[in-house]
Amino acid sequence: xxxxxxxxxxxxxxxxxxxEVLVDPLxxxxxxxxxxxxxxxxxxxxxxxxxxxxxxxxxxxxxNSCLVMAGDADGSEIVTIEGLASSGKLHPIQEAFVETGxxxxxxxxxxxxxxxxxxxxxxxxxxxxxxxxxxxxxLCRCTGYHKIIDAVRIASKLIGRxxxxxxxxxxx
Amino acid sequence: MxxxxxxxxxxxLEEAFCAISDRADxxxxxxxxxxxxxIKEGKRKPSRLVSVREVPELLGIDLQRGSVVIGSAxxxxxxxxxxxxxxxxxxxxxxxxxxxxxxxRNRGTIxxxxxxxxxxxxxxxxxIASGARIRVKSLAGEREILLEASFxxxxxxxxxxxxxxxxxxxxVIQDHTRVAFExxxxxxxxxxxxxxxxxxxxxxxxxxxxxxxALGAVAPTPIRAVExxxxxxxxxxxxxxxxxxxxxxxxxCCPIDDVRGTASYRRHLVYVLxxxxxxxxxxxxxxxxxxxxx
Ligand SMILES: Cc1cc2nc3c(=O)[nH]c(=O)nc-3n(C[C@H](O)[C@H](O)[C@H](O)COP(=O)(O)OP(=O)(O)OC[C@H]3O[C@@H](n4cnc5c(N)ncnc54)[C@H](O)[C@@H]3O)c2cc1C
Ligand code: FES
Ligand code: FES
Numbered sequence: 001x002x003x004x005x006x007x008x009x010x011x012x013x014x015x016x017x018x019x020e021v022l023v024d025p026l027x028x029x030x031x032x033x034x035x036x037x038x039x040x041x042x043x044x045x046x047x048x049x050x051x052x053x054x055x056x057x058x059x060x061x062x063x064n065s066c067l068v069m070a071g072d073a074d075g076s077e078i079v080t081i082e083g084l085a086s087s088g089k090l091h092p093i094q095e096a097f098v099e100t101g102x103x104x105x106x107x108x109x110x111x112x113x114x115x116x117x118x119x120x121x122x123x124x125x126x127x128x129x130x131x132x133x134x135x136x137x138x139l140c141r142c143t144g145y146h147k148i149i150d151a152v153r154i155a156s157k158l159i160g161r162x163x164x165x166x167x168x169x170x171x172x
Numbered sequence: 173m174x175x176x177x178x179x180x181x182x183x184x185l186e187e188a189f190c191a192i193s194d195r196a197d198x199x200x201x202x203x204x205x206x207x208x209x210x211i212k213e214g215k216r217k218p219s220r221l222v223s224v225r226e227v228p229e230l231l232g233i234d235l236q237r238g239s240v241v242i243g244s245a246x247x248x249x250x251x252x253x254x255x256x257x258x259x260x261x262x263x264x265x266x267x268x269x270x271x272x273x274x275x276x277r278n279r280g281t282i283x284x285x286x287x288x289x290x291x292x293x294x295x296x297x298x299x300i301a302s303g304a305r306i307r308v309k310s311l312a313g314e315r316e317i318l319l320e321a322s323f324x325x326x327x328x329x330x331x332x333x334x335x336x337x338x339x340x341x342x343x344v345i346q347d348h349t350r351v352a353f354e355x356x357x358x359x360x361x362x363x364x365x366x367x368x369x370x371x372x373x374x375x376x377x378x379x380x381x382x383x384x385x386a387l388g389a390v391a392p393t394p395i396r397a398v399e400x401x402x403x404x405x406x407x408x409x410x411x412x413x414x415x416x417x418x419x420x421x422x423x424x425c426c427p428i429d430d431v432r433g434t435a436s437y438r439r440h441l442v443y444v445l446x447x448x449x450x451x452x453x454x455x456x457x458x459x460x461x462x463x464x465x466x
Contacts, residue, residue: 006176025179048209049276061278067205068279071179072223137273137362
């Protein structure tokens with residue numbers, strides 16, 4: 001990390017790609033992602049850690065990107081909502097949200113999905129209570145949450161099925 | 173761009189101490205879940221931030237000579253999920269699990285919860301009831317302070333700005349000790365406590381030999397309910413004793429009105445939560461009964 005005036009150069013891996021960016025060390029990671037890397041899938045609601053719209057996965061953990069200082073993101077590995085679909089195919093969690101109709105305005109959705117991903121990555125078959133706890137830092141002003149919980153439960157099944165099929169697919 | 177504050181990411185204790193001492197108004201930062209919000213809101217303007225969350229010396233959880241030693245930069249989620257903490261300091265694990273959201277617990281640290289010195293800090297009440305101390309270091313040397321003697325008022329501690337909390341030292345829970353943590357907040361998953369209560373009772377042959385009751389958000393600093401402790405100490409627990417102790421606790425705290433609740437509501441909550449926590453730890457006088465809600 002080298003200092004240039006008040007800006008510093010940081011290096012981070014976002015969705016598998018390495019970026020070197022000149023940043024104000026105190027600008028929030030959410031701004032770096034949205035305004036500098038143009039990854040606008042990450043939303044900003046409150047800017048204070050309270051709504052979860054800005055949730056990204058940083059070094060394997062769900063964090064509020066509005067609360068991460070850019071200087072602290074140096075050397076980190078980030079996954080944003082843009083990193084989930086691959087080769088034009090939606091991630092099972094995204095599929096489940098679409099299938100279930102787990103969104104209305106959609107503003108909370110990227111954050112909800114990233115929190116759900118962090119949960120399912122560490123706990124592939126969560127109970128409803130565990131799903132509710134994992135999403136407790138994400139506010140939704142539209143849906144009433146039920147369909148979001150359903151979507152995560154369905155995503156967990158979809159992922160389980162894919163994982164179970166993997167050996168079969170690899171063998172063929 | 174918020175303001176011209178320098179940012180230094182320390183990779184060792186030496187780097188952290190150098191960076192903090194050669195600049196006036198510099199401040200340590202760990203997860204930033206308190207400090208970064210305060211900076212954004214214009215409440216604080218440090219000239220330099222010295223990030224300590226990657227300093228290796230601050231990151232372990234160990235058992236050392238009868239104590240659980242938790243590095244100050246350990247994220248709250250790791251404190252809550254640590255088998256060592258759950259087994260030997262269950263009150264602290266339970267309180268940390270009730271802080272904020274998963275996202276906040278993944279960034280926020282136990283040292284930051286103490287450094288922020290909020291009267292409502294959830295880990296603080298649990299640590300005080302557990303008799304915890306903090307290890308504090310600066311270029312001038314090292315000292316250990318009883319946590320309950322570390323707070324001067326909201327946001328104020330006895331530490332000087334160049335002093336770093338390196339670890340929290342929590343005495344290992346004894347077989348005859350029972351504990352409970354109760355928090356009341358509006359938004360279950362992630363809200364600052366309107367009141368929190370942490371209790372640790374030593375019980376020998378059905379008698380309370382020692383009692384520690386800590387209350388949060390009902391005074392300028394977290395406090396011990398010393399009168400309530402005296403009420404219960406040396407006695408055999410009964411529902412009338414619990415009722416009496418809870419009333420005494422509600423009387424001895426000194427809450428204020430604020431956006432989260434009125435003083436009288438808080439006093440009532442102290443009564444309810446103290447009674448609930450005492451009832452949990454006193455039920456079933458045999459074996460190890462953790463009162464923790466899990
Ligand atoms: C949405 C939200 C919900 C929250 N909910 C809760 C809650 O339910 N309960 C609760 O108690 N808190 C809550 N908090 C507050 C906060 O998350 C915690 O207090 C957290 O533990 C702070 O840790 P941090 O590492 O982020 O601290 P920082 O913001 O990095 O630092 C806080 C203060 O401590 C000082 N400091 C940090 N580390 C050290 C150290 N090692 N030595 C000396 N000083 C140090 C800093 O200089 C600063 O003054 C919440 C915050 C948010 C944003
Ligand atoms: S924008 Fe980050 S939590 Fe609301
Ligand atoms: S769908 Fe509108 S906020 Fe959740």
